[in-house]
Amino acid sequence: MTPLLEAHRLSVLAGEKWACKELNLSICKGERWGILGVNGIGKTSLLHALCGIREIQSGQIRLKGRPIAEMKRRETARIAGLLFQDSEDHFPSTVLETALIGRHPHIPPWQRESPVDEKIALEALSAVGLAGTEQRLANTLSGGERRRLALATLLVQDPELYLLDEPTNHLDLRHQIEVLDLLANRSAEKALVMVLHDPNLAERYCDRILMLLEAGQTMQGAKEDILNESSLSRLYDCPIASIQGPHGRIFFADQTAPASGLKAGCL
Amino acid sequence: MKSGKKLLLALTLVAAASMTLALMSGSVKIGWQAIAGSGLDHELLLHLRLPRAVNAFTTGALLALAGTLMQVLLRNPLADPYVLGISGGAAVAALCAMLLGLESTGTSIGAFLGAMLSMLLVFGLSGFERYSRLLLTGIVIASGWGALITLILAVAPEGELRGMLFWLMGNLDNSSPPYPGLIALILGLMLSLPLSRDLNILARGNLVASSLGVPVNRLQFSIYLICALLTSVAVMTAGSIGFVGLIVPHGLRRLGGHDHRILLPGAALLGGSLLLLADTLARTVVAPQQLPAGAIMALIGVPLFLYLLRRKP
Numbered sequence: 315m316t317p318l319l320e321a322h323r324l325s326v327l328a329g330e331k332w333a334c335k336e337l338n339l340s341i342c343k344g345e346r347w348g349i350l351g352v353n354g355i356g357k358t359s360l361l362h363a364l365c366g367i368r369e370i371q372s373g374q375i376r377l378k379g380r381p382i383a384e385m386k387r388r389e390t391a392r393i394a395g396l397l398f399q400d401s402e403d404h405f406p407s408t409v410l411e412t413a414l415i416g417r418h419p420h421i422p423p424w425q426r427e428s429p430v431d432e433k434i435a436l437e438a439l440s441a442v443g444l445a446g447t448e449q450r451l452a453n454t455l456s457g458g459e460r461r462r463l464a465l466a467t468l469l470v471q472d473p474e475l476y477l478l479d480e481p482t483n484h485l486d487l488r489h490q491i492e493v494l495d496l497l498a499n500r501s502a503e504k505a506l507v508m509v510l511h512d513p514n515l516a517e518r519y520c521d522r523i524l525m526l527l528e529a530g531q532t533m534q535g536a537k538e539d540i541l542n543e544s545s546l547s548r549l550y551d552c553p554i555a556s557i558q559g560p561h562g563r564i565f566f567a568d569q570t571a572p573a574s575g576l577k578a579g580c581l
Numbered sequence: 582m583k584s585g586k587k588l589l590l591a592l593t594l595v596a597a598a599s600m601t602l603a604l605m606s607g608s609v610k611i612g613w614q615a616i617a618g619s620g621l622d623h624e625l626l627l628h629l630r631l632p633r634a635v636n637a638f639t640t641g642a643l644l645a646l647a648g649t650l651m652q653v654l655l656r657n658p659l660a661d662p663y664v665l666g667i668s669g670g671a672a673v674a675a676l677c678a679m680l681l682g683l684e685s686t687g688t689s690i691g692a693f694l695g696a697m698l699s700m701l702l703v704f705g706l707s708g709f710e711r712y713s714r715l716l717l718t719g720i721v722i723a724s725g726w727g728a729l730i731t732l733i734l735a736v737a738p739e740g741e742l743r744g745m746l747f748w749l750m751g752n753l754d755n756s757s758p759p760y761p762g763l764i765a766l767i768l769g770l771m772l773s774l775p776l777s778r779d780l781n782i783l784a785r786g787n788l789v790a791s792s793l794g795v796p797v798n799r800l801q802f803s804i805y806l807i808c809a810l811l812t813s814v815a816v817m818t819a820g821s822i823g824f825v826g827l828i829v830p831h832g833l834r835r836l837g838g839h840d841h842r843i844l845l846p847g848a849a850l851l852g853g854s855l856l857l858l859a860d861t862l863a864r865t866v867v868a869p870q871q872l873p874a875g876a877i878m879a880l881i882g883v884p885l886f887l888y889l890l891r892r893k894p
Contacts, residue, residue, distance in 0.1 A: 367791040391794030402786040404656045407839040415782050419794035423778070426842070471793065 316379040317342045318475045318505050319364060324373035326363045328356030332530030346498065347507040348516035351526030352550060357509040358399060361477050365394040391419035395473030399480050401464045403453050410448040412463055413439055416470030438469040441496060457484040465493060478508040482515065494519045513546055513566045525549050585843035588836060592850035599854040603634040603861040608868045632759045636818050637860035638853035639762030641825050643815040645852020646769055647808045648826030649844055653784050654804045655716050661827035662812040665719030668821035669726025670699025676733045676745055689757055689817045696813035704805065751822030751875025753860050765814035770849060772807050776800060777841035822875040824882045825852050835889045855881065
């Protein structure tokens with residue numbers, strides 16, 4: 315089976331530092347990838363490069379076997395969709411109008427949105443728990459609601475490869491789980507690539523991990539092989555221990571001592 | 582979708598009413614029958630009032646359309662058609678033409694060329710790589726033009742000064758032919774309306790648009806060119822009339838026009854109507870004295886916009 319996305323000797327610059335150098339990556343349907351790395355290492359730049367909206371320095375990216383550089387943007391957008399770290403809204407638009415823009419790559423240039431498109435948008439809104447807010451202005455929503463609206467827009471876009479930049483930003487604990495469950499439940503027919511800051515979410519929701527280390531080096535593999543105390547301690551340059559939790563799950567926590575002002579009783 | 586159509590219908594009615602009012606108002610009372618007749622009234626209506634009304638309408642429409650496009654291009658609700666120095670370039674060239682003693686046609690052509698030159702200059706210096714740079718380059722170039730305008734006014738002979746100031750304030754009194762404006766307006770709508778859906782997405786940022794399949798660079802370049810054309814023709818027809826290009830898109834967004842398929846034609850209709858009303862007032866309030874339409878435009882626009890701001894969306 316042709317992988318959904320292949321990167322061949324891919325090098326991407328993030329500002330003046332290499333996000334990755336000579337990276338080979340192959341992402342297939344049904345896989346759930348987690349990308350981990352410290353702040354500023356280039357996770358977002360890599361994600362943007364993977365769907366062709368950021369220039370790459372060398373190498374090649376293929377979507378379903380075709381070089382992304384030769385594809386039209388609309389075709390690319392039907393295969394790979396991106397959830398941005400933050401959403402901009404400079405001008406007012408309603409929640410429904412915002413969700414509907416996800417249909418853009420599916421609607422021929424000269425047509426307008428049909429009732430079917432609207433139905434798809436309404437379903438996505440209700441899937442992320444925003445039913446009933448359709449006619450509200452998007453900029454009146456809370457941070458977490460806007461995050462879910464951005465996710466709904468991506469669900470409406472319905473790509474085969476979901477590239478998610480910190481999908482749990484702004485979300486409370488319950489909504490983090492709900493949103494990632496929702497995505498995981500759809501992942502049999504799709505592939506997920508998510509940039510995460512919480513190794514515990516990576517442990518719970520990903521089956522493959524890509525770690526971005528310093529100077530463009532990377533480390534990748536199955537979760538079981540990659541996600542452990544020593545690799546995470548090296549990645550975050552901070553001692554990390556694993557703890558056995560309920561349902562046999564493993565949790566990672568930092569081992570540093572609390573700051574002196576935060577000792578028990580001081581608060 | 583339905584409310585959008587209602588909005589457009591209402592704006593069409595407003596435009597028709599403003600046009601009627603403009604044609605019926607003036608120091609001489611003219612009845613409808615004059616259209617078919619052949620006397621002096623007929624001449625007055627068809628050869629004086631109609632061209633001027635058409636000029637006022639198209640200038641307002643061009644500026645409002647250009648303002649709407651410019652706001653999306655720069656993703657900045659404070660942008661107007663002049664923000665990238667277009668009116669400054671046009672003004673410097675027009676004032677130079679006046680200094681050289683050229684008549685109104687020469688001045689108009691000078692203004693057009695100056696606007697185009699300024700657009701090319703700003704684009705050549707910044708490109709679209711970072712739109713914050715585009716905006717800042719435009720603002721700086723505009724300030725440069727402003728300084729040149731002041732210098733020209735300082736050295737201009739007394740006799741020219743009044744004409745120059747009137748040009749700068751925006752003036753529909755120079756009886757330019759209505760065709761350039763009409764053609765530019767029709768062309769502008771024909772070129773920009775098919776881009777509406779892409780514009781809706783571009784309004785959310787370059788990267789978002791790009792990830793949804795919008796060819797961002799090509800789109801931005803098209804908008805830029807269309808804006809340049811619309812604004813240059815508007816400036817050529819009536820000098821630099823402010824306010825309409827900034828306020829009309831805002832007003833329409835407050836009235837619920839979020840979709841550019843409604844916003845673009847809506848802006849043309851509302852901008853045209855507002856400037857037409859302003860010009861009708863400007864030439865009738867203290868007739869036979871004529872006031873600068875640009876100033877009246879702002880006087881109508883300020884309370885209208887403040888009302889729209891306070892009104893619950």
